[in-house]
């Protein structure tokens with residue numbers, strides 16, 4: 023594709039994002055891009071665009087030689103993969119926002135890009151309006167990137183804000199997130215952390231060259247977080263966020279997970295409220311950088327799709343530098359974390375698994391403790407999700423081997439044992 027080539031688009035999906043893109047494209051004349059056909063599932067719905075644009079026959083788009091870009095913004099992952107793979111095989115560049123599809127078919131998508139040499143851009147699939155994928159691809163070299171901490175799901179962040187700052191109950195907050203177009207068609211994908219985990223696998227690939235699936239990443243959502251937890255947090259000056267985290271450990275391996283976390287008031291992520299997302303990147307010489315923007319919703323997501331379409335005019339494609347030009351990084355579960363757990367009965371808590379317990383409150387009703395535990399005790403068993411138990415990571419939760427030994431020695435000295 024040459025610079026400023028005219029882009030003729032076949033669009034799949036006319037929901038929150040598809041319609042947003044249609045409107046945004048109409049306000050961006052300079053782009054030299056035009057939607058030729060829109061494929062939808064249900065022809066009966068009333069839509070705000072000329073009727074002749076719509077079809078239910080996907081081949082009208084995929085086999086039209088004048089269409090050189092397929093934009094796919096549907097929510098069914100398997101159908102999206104069919105569309106995307108056929109489009110690439112038919113010689114079309116692809117822009118996609120389907121995080122579930124990309125995460126579940128990452129290996130196949132990498133192979134298709136390699137075989138066809140065609141661009142597959144997906145900036146809108148993670149953190150919507152924040153240009154984080156292209157940033158990770160282009161700016162941060164493998165050796166420079168120490169850690170990423172991010173809020174990648176707008177709905178859960180919106181729900182947490184409404185619950186703990188505006189005292190809305192959980193169900194009402196979920197309904198609001200749905201009505202505003204932030205939540206997935208099935209909102210349990212947001213609430214139970216799936217959506218964030220899909221996005222995290224995509225970002226791990228661009229940040230560290232890791233090709234992982236959600237099975238390789240420990241994650242949960244905000245389904246067990248409750249008012250008591252928020253109160254304990256408030257006493258300590260902490261707020262609760264669903265944080266996706268990845269850190270290069272001293273042994274060169276990558277710790278990665280998506281879990282609720284207490285954040286201090288001076289943490290950049292505590293600034294992120296409602297449907298906003300935020301990414302804190304720590305690199306060798308620049309220290310911390312903070313990216314902030316809307317992570318869900320029609321126009322913010324459409325703006326990232328638009329930016330990908332615009333990048334196609336210059337034949338931009340991801341090189342997956344960390345994957346193909348470096349020795350790819352590997353995930354590890356060999357580290358410790360500091361956790362807060364709240365629970366109804368001590369008998370539900372395997373106390374023998376903790377390295378040590380720093381604080382515990384065993385009053386009637388809801389009990390809680392703060393302790394240090396090896397990460398594999400969370401990864402290999404889900405006791406911490408059962409029986410109404412709630413797990414929230416402490417601020418700065420990762421503890422590496424060497425630090426653990428130092429902390430243990432210090433606590434023994436304090437106890438007068440060594």
Ligand code: HSE
Pocket residue numbers: 147149150174175176177178204205206212217317318319
């Ligand atoms: N359900 C998603 C979210 C939409 O709330 O972040 C944007 O990917």
